[in-house]
Amino acid sequence: MNKPDQHIFVCASFRASGGDTKGVCQKKGSVDFLPYIENEILDRGMAAMVSSCGCLKLCDNGPVMIVYPQNYWYGNVDSEEKIDSILDALEEGTAAGEYLLA
Numbered sequence: 001m002n003k004p005d006q007h008i009f010v011c012a013s014f015r016a017s018g019g020d021t022k023g024v025c026q027k028k029g030s031v032d033f034l035p036y037i038e039n040e041i042l043d044r045g046m047a048a049m050v051s052s053c054g055c056l057k058l059c060d061n062g063p064v065m066i067v068y069p070q071n072y073w074y075g076n077v078d079s080e081e082k083i084d085s086i087l088d089a090l091e092e093g094t095a096a097g098e099y100l101l102a
Ligand code: FES
Pocket: 011, 012, 013, 014, 022, 023, 024, 025, 026, 054, 055, 056, 057, 058, 059, 060, 062, 063, 064
């Protein structure tokens, strides 16, 4: 297995305490973006991978997406256009500054 250059985590609002998912990200359709991101990674030939993850504790900024090891934290990622900008920037080795959280 080759380790990815970037690992994108999309908040799916799971709670560490278990139970039903709650939170802004999944209510705003964050999980629905996973196939789109996966397909974009493949189409672009990026050495990246995408996974869903639990609540990132930034619910007011949902949907939240983070990229490691770059440590980019993005908020309000609620459209394919924003995802495209984020992936474009990653390919260029930078962050999509307009969507970064602090
Ligand atoms: S539900 Fe996504 S950050 Fe909390």
